[in-house]
Amino acid sequence: MGLDDQTTGARFEAAVLPHLDAAYNLARWLTRDEHAAQDVVQEAYLRALKFFGSFRGGDGRAWILAIVRNACFDWLRLRRAQDLHDSFDEDIHSPSLDRPAGSMGSEAADPESSAASSATAEGLGNALAQLPPEYREALVLRELEGLSYKEIASITAVPIGTVMSRLARARKRLQKRLRIEREEY
């Protein structure tokens, strides 16, 4: 029993720990918040350990990224619900008094203003951060992690065709926001 558990621990470490950077990068882009990303990734790794018995070997990266991705979407849903609740409260009660200042304002900046930003890393980051999360994750997994459509499909639980159409739409939207024009190059 003890030996089994130790082997499980070593297998777990070997299968998923090398992908911590990929996991964090995905969570960081999806939550758009450094601290939330850390919490979500830690939570996801604990979930992964708990359900490691269901891991049948094979692609540890796709497996852990799927868990991280689901944890991120849970977090996003929860936060959306909180945001709705907060704005409801504000409508009824005194406006904007007890809302923490600048909690999420900077990253969720006005989409229109960033469309005008130039194609710098910052402008690019802002434009990417404002895509819908499903588009954002497809782009991050493809362009930053270099994953195949098949891997992205298994992580995000959609057909391969959907991966392609999401990437197509994501890139078109991103392009629109960045207003890539020939004279900038």
Place this chain on the structure above:
Amino acid sequence: MDCTRASELLHGYLDNELDAMHVEEVETHLATCVSCREEREQQLKLRSLLQAQATRYAAPAHLHRQILTSVCAAQRRQQPRAWVPMGWLQFGASLAAAVLLTSTITYYSVVASNADRVVDEVVAAHVRSLVTNRLTDVESSDQHTVKPWFNGRVDFAPPVKDLTEQGFPLAGGRLDYVDGRPIAALLYRHRQHWISVFMWPDQSGNDTATRRFSRRGYAITEWSSDGLRFYVVSDIAGPELHQFVTLLQGEKTPG
């Protein structure tokens, strides 16, 4: 093929994800459609911009440690172990009355499980460095490069020996984290195998004899000398590891 369909397939085409038939369809369309060719150029620019400029965030080091710690903690909760070496049990039984025996067991199981945890941690640190391919922070076979690298990184001066001539070239050093503190780790190579040497100040300050055993299939040697605690972890065979340890210990600390 119309442009709407082509502009979607274009992405599969640029990502090398289309089958031969669709590749041909897209290429045929591109050959005749100026606006789709223009779109292809734009997409290529966007891709190189993304790959060059978009931040790939790396996990902070403390997150790595937190996850390891919580993984270890979760595992300990799953398998509470009070490991008592048989030698101590027999020693205690022959020596003491039942009451004394009980307290002896309690005492040694606390000490033993702590030592046990440290052994788990050094083995995990060795395995982790190999699977994450983070073998060294300072990569050098020169002891005079590796030793000063630890200045200001750990609060002791780790002894670094050159054992190249004896068949154990130094690969480098790195910082690791064991028993709740930063420690020095040296990495030696022997043929195709890696040997990790972990060291940190020994709280008790007593020299202890060399102890050899195995854990998770790795051969481990531990001892204390000159105020430092040493753990050597490797997958190489006993006699060779024995030779390495003897070389490392030099004239001091007979096994």
